Structures are given as structure tokens and as C-alpha cells.
Amino acid sequence: MRATFVASEVGNGLRRNLTMTLAVIITVAVSLGLFGASLLVRAQVSTMKDFWFDKVEVSIFLCSKGSDTPSCAGGAVTAAQRDQIKSDLEGLRPLVEEIYYESKAEAYERFKEQFKNSPIVDNVTESALPESFRVKLSDPTQYDVVASAFEGRPGIEQVNDQRKVLDKFFQILGGLQLIALLIALVMLVVTVLLIVNTMRVAAFSRRRETSIMRLVGASNFYIQLPFLLEAALAAAIGAVLAIGGLVLMKTIIVDGVLAPSFQFTAFVGWDAIWAIAPIMLITGIALAGLAAFFTLRKYLRV
Amino acid sequence: MILFDHVTKVYANQQRPALDDVSLEIEKGEFVFLVGPSGSGKSTFLRLVLREEQPTKGQVWVLGKELNRLSNWKIPALRRQIGTVFQDFRLLPNKTVAENVAFALEVIGKPSAHIKKVVPEVLEVVGLEGKEGRRPDELSGGEQQRVAIARAFVNRPMILIADEPTGNLDPGTSVGIMKLLDRINRLGTTVVMSTHDSQIVDQMRRRVIELDGGHVVRDQSRGVYGYAR
Numbered sequence: 001m002r003a004t005f006v007a008s009e010v011g012n013g014l015r016r017n018l019t020m021t022l023a024v025i026i027t028v029a030v031s032l033g034l035f036g037a038s039l040l041v042r043a044q045v046s047t048m049k050d051f052w053f054d055k056v057e058v059s060i061f062l063c064s065k066g067s068d069t070p071s072c073a074g075g076a077v078t079a080a081q082r083d084q085i086k087s088d089l090e091g092l093r094p095l096v097e098e099i100y101y102e103s104k105a106e107a108y109e110r111f112k113e114q115f116k117n118s119p120i121v122d123n124v125t126e127s128a129l130p131e132s133f134r135v136k137l138s139d140p141t142q143y144d145v146v147a148s149a150f151e152g153r154p155g156i157e158q159v160n161d162q163r164k165v166l167d168k169f170f171q172i173l174g175g176l177q178l179i180a181l182l183i184a185l186v187m188l189v190v191t192v193l194l195i196v197n198t199m200r201v202a203a204f205s206r207r208r209e210t211s212i213m214r215l216v217g218a219s220n221f222y223i224q225l226p227f228l229l230e231a232a233l234a235a236a237i238g239a240v241l242a243i244g245g246l247v248l249m250k251t252i253i254v255d256g257v258l259a260p261s262f263q264f265t266a267f268v269g270w271d272a273i274w275a276i277a278p279i280m281l282i283t284g285i286a287l288a289g290l291a292a293f294f295t296l297r298k299y300l301r302v
Numbered sequence: 303m304i305l306f307d308h309v310t311k312v313y314a315n316q317q318r319p320a321l322d323d324v325s326l327e328i329e330k331g332e333f334v335f336l337v338g339p340s341g342s343g344k345s346t347f348l349r350l351v352l353r354e355e356q357p358t359k360g361q362v363w364v365l366g367k368e369l370n371r372l373s374n375w376k377i378p379a380l381r382r383q384i385g386t387v388f389q390d391f392r393l394l395p396n397k398t399v400a401e402n403v404a405f406a407l408e409v410i411g412k413p414s415a416h417i418k419k420v421v422p423e424v425l426e427v428v429g430l431e432g433k434e435g436r437r438p439d440e441l442s443g444g445e446q447q448r449v450a451i452a453r454a455f456v457n458r459p460m461i462l463i464a465d466e467p468t469g470n471l472d473p474g475t476s477v478g479i480m481k482l483l484d485r486i487n488r489l490g491t492t493v494v495m496s497t498h499d500s501q502i503v504d505q506m507r508r509r510v511i512e513l514d515g516g517h518v519v520r521d522q523s524r525g526v527y528g529y530a531r
Contacts, residue, residue, distance in 0.1 A: 005408045209405075212392060215352075216453070217382030218409035220375070 009226035010233065013202060020198040021234050027194050028238025028284050029245070031187030036246045036280045038180035043272035045173045051266040052166050053140050059160040060085065060133040060150055064104070067130070067157045074154055077131070081155030088149065089135060095145060098136040104129055130157060188283075192291045195231055199295040202227055210300055224296045228289060235288030239281045246273060246280075303461065303492050304328040304351055309360035311346050311516075319358070320346040322516035328494060330460075333487045335503050336496040337527055338513035344496040347513070348463050351494070352384060353377055365460055382410060385454030385462040385491070389469035391446045393438040399449050400425065400434035406453045420456055428452040428482055444475035448482065455486055462486060464495040468502065476502060500527030 014021050063072035089099050107129040115121050143161045151159045213223045250273050259267050311321040321343045328334050336344045349355045350362050353369045362369045365383055393402050400421050407417045425431055428448040438446050468476035480502055487493045510525030
């Protein structure tokens with residue numbers, strides 16, 4: 001094995017086939033970039049799930065004057081009904097982890113805080129806001145137990161699960177991730193086809209060298225190695241570009257734009273990027289190596 | 303050295319066999335001419351020795367190995383002991399004379415110290431000293447064929463296969479190439495050479511195997527090109 005000889009063969013090969021090499025680098029970069037982005041979205045979804053599912057509550061809104069649901073036919077909630085609900089909630093421990101009562105006054109304070117820059121505050125009075133129990137569950141997926149126990153009871157206007165709202169949001173993110181993944185898969189197929197074709201052209205343009213190598217008894221491995229290394233090198237360059245793109249995405253879009261504007265939620269950290277980067281690199285190199293290997297087996301036979 | 307035992311070769315999509323029940327033996331150190339009209343099976347014979355093809359029937363033994371049973375990964379080791387020269391030289395145009403010869407050693411992983419030592423030696427054997435730095439297109443046909451022979455011989459192979467090595471050369475140049483092949487043969491390498499050149503065969507007076515239609519029609523030690531002459 002002569003490393004300098006192989007290295008010079010690889011260099012010559014890449015230079016002689018420059019346009020095809022560039023095409024391979026670009027498609028690898030784009031397809032792996034999309035692949036990495038979809039993995040990043042998935043990491044983002046799981047980060048947000050961890051963050052939010054820790055905070056989600058079930059809200060039990062109590063009837064106030066003028067509520068028009070059937071369970072509020074008796075007018076505003078009475079003190080006895082409120083106490084009964086509270087003790088029933090206590091009975092649901094340990095599923096119910098924390099119970100917090102929010103009075104009309106507190107609801108109004110929170111509302112003012114949330115919408116302090118909006119004229120809507122001026123039109124809302126304290127009496128228009130419902131009082132409520134905020135309940136935190138030890139297992140948020142068990143929401144139905146709470147809902148079926150309290151929904152429709154006299155004095156209760158509505159039982160609300162914040163998780164449902166979040167689920168819809170996560171579904172949208174999951175859909176985006178799926179689309180990115182599908183496009184990435186299509187692009188990866190295109191990349192493989194391009195590499196196969198590039199290897200065919202490379203093998204053809206160097207058939208004089210390879211036929212001499214065969215005749216003087218070079219091993220298959222030695223004949224194919226420069227080609228394999230070329231494909232792997234192009235893929236590695238593409239993968240590094242894609243990783244660079246992902247780092248830019250994290251710095252500019254996530255840290256620069258999203259995180260300052262949406263401070264109420266968590267975003268993926270650098271650890272997610274460093275977990276995804278090696279996957280991208282290995283996927284790229286393995287894909288190119290395999291595509292090249294199987295093409296060469298056909299075109300550079302002993 | 304080379305043994306054909308009832309070898310028949312039929313190519314795919316062809317009715318007539320290229321070689322039909324050929325049995326012959328070539329001993330170590332022999333110089334053998336393979337003659338016969340185009341399509342008589344000379345090239346098939348040489349390709350079978352190089353294991354570029356496998357026989358349809360029968361056995362081919364080269365250097366003590368039965369080639370049918372030789373696994374694919376051992377083929378390179380076989381070819382390292384067989385030098386090959388062709389009518390069309392098959393040199394790399396963008397490499398110099400010395401680089402062309404060195405290429406054959408580089409691709410089988412020889413250390414560069416060894417290459418630096420043996421390349422000038424073999425170029426001297428073929429009479430190309432002083433032309434190491436030339437490119438093939440700066441050389442005459444005879445000189446190009448000498449480079450090809452140097453490349454084939456640099457590993458000191460047991461067998462040298464020459465497929466019409468003088469086919470592209472004028473008679474004067476051909477004589478020089480034949481002298482060189484004779485010299486290589488005297489150094490102990492078995493030479494098998496296919497040719498259409500009757501003059502050369504008649505002058506050399508070596509063993510002649512004549513093929514026609516895939517059959518061996520004549521096998522003479524110290525033969526001439528044809529009876530009809």
C-alpha cells in the first residue's frame with residue numbers, strides 16, 4: 001500500500017472530473033442538510049414536549065353569572081359546589097399532583113399582565129372572567145379521567161386540557177418534520193443516482209489505467225480504492241457543508257430570531273446539533289461509499 | 303508451465319467454439335509462436351492463460367494452478383507472474399517512460415525504494431537508457447513497444463504473453479523487438495507470442511503452434527510459419 005500514490009490518484013481523479021465532483025458535493029450537502037434539519041425539528045419537538053408537558057395544566061372553569069352552558073343553568077357557582085369540586089379533586093390524588101384555585105381577581109390580574117399592550121384590557125372587567133381550578137397531573141396523558149369526572153357537573157362551565165392545544169401544535173411540527181424527511185429521502189436517492197453515474201464516468205474515463213492495473217496484477221481493492229476515496233471525500237465535503245448550514249441555522253434562526261421572540265418556550269441546544277452532525281457525516285460517507293462500491297463492482301471487474 | 307487439457311471455449315451467443323478440444327503443454331523456458339488466421343483462436347488461447355476468460359470445458363493449468371478453481375481474489379497474484387505485451391502498446395500518454403514502468407510496480411504496492419532501483423535496470427535491458435523522461439508520443443513505435451516490454455518484464459515474470467507485438471511495426475523495428483524478446487527468453491522467462499509475421503517465425507526457428515478454427519493443426523519444435531510457403 002503506497003499512500004502517496006493513492007492520494008495522488010484521488011487528487012487527479014477529482015480534478016479531472018471536477019464538474020461531476022462539484023455536483024456530488026452540492027447534492028450531498030443539500031440532501032444531508034435537509035436530513036439534518038428534519039432531525040433538528042424532531043429534537044426541537046421533543047425539547048418542547050419536555051418543556052411544556054412539564055407545565056401543562058387542566059383548567060376547570062367554574063360558572064359565572066351569564067354563562068350559557070347547560071351545566072350553568074343554576075347561575076354562578078355556589079360556595080358549596082366549589083368546595084365539593086375541590087374535595088373531589090383532592091380525592092383524585094396521586095394522579096392530581098397540584099391544585100391551585102384562581103379567583104376572578106387573580107384571573108383579571110393575569111389577563112392584564114398578558115395583554116398589557118393591547119386595548120382589549122379596557123373592555124374586559126373583572127366579573128367577565130371566570131374563576132377556575134388549575135390542576136397539574138402527574139401523568140398528563142390521563143387527562144380523560146379528570147375530564148369525565150368533572151365535565152357537565154353543575155357549577156362547572158368547561159374543562160380544558162392545555163395539552164390538546166399543544167398536541168395540535170406538535171402535530172404541525174411533526175408534519176413539517178415528515179415533509180423535510182421525505183424531501184431529504186428523495187434528495188438522498190438523487191444523490192445516490194448521481195454518485196453511481198459519476199463513478200461510471202470516472203471508471204470509463206480511466207479505463208486505460210484500470211485495464212493496465214488489472215493486467216499487471218493490481219488487486220481489486222487497489223484498483224477501486226482511489227474511486228471509493230473520491231466518492232467518500234466528495235460526500236464528506238458535502239456533509240461538512242451541510243453541518244455548517246445546520247450550525248448557521250441554529251445560530252441565526254434559532255438563537256438569533258426564534259429564541260428572543262418566543263421566550264416562553266425552550267429551543268434545541270448545541271448538544272442536539274453535535275448529536276446530529278456525526279449522523280449526517282456517517283450517513284453521507286456510507287451512502288457514497290456503498291453506491292460507489294456497487295457501481296465499481298460492475299464496471300471494474302477482474 | 304502452461305497446460306491445456308481438452309480445453310473448449312464457446313463464447314456466449316456463438317455457435318462455433320473459439321477453441322475446440324485443445325490439449326497442449328508449454329514447458330518452462332520455451333519460446334512459442336502461436337500462428338493462424340484471424341479468428342483461429344490465438345487471442346482466446348492467450349486470454350485463457352491470463353484468466354480473462356474461463357474455459358467452457360476442460361482445464362487450464364498455469365504455473366501449477368488450475369485456473370477454473372482459482373478464486374477471484376487470487377487472480378492478481380497469478381497476473382503478477384505473467385507479463386503482457388500488446389500490438390497497441392497500451393501506454394499511459396500522460397506519464398513518462400519511467401513513470402509508465404513504475405506505474406506497474408506502484409499499483410501492486412511495491413516500495414518506492416525498490417521502484418527507484420529496478421526501473422532504470424529494466425529500461426537498460428530494453429535499450430531505453432537516456433529516454434526515461436520522454437512521453438510515449440515522443441517515441442517511435444518500436445521504442446513504445448520497448449517501454450511496454452519493460453513494463454511487462456519489470457517484475458521478472460515467469461511467463462511473457464505477447465499478442466502480435468510487432469503487428470504495428472515495420473520489419474526492421476520488428477527484428478529489434480524480437481531480439482529483445484529472445485533476450486528476455488534467455489533470461490529464463492517463458493515467452494508465448496501470437497503473430498502473423500511469417501518472416502519472424504521463419505527466422506527464429508522456435509516452436510510453432512498453428513491454430514485453425516479452434517483446433518491445433520500443427521505443433522512443431524523449430525517450425526516455420528506455414529508449409530504452403
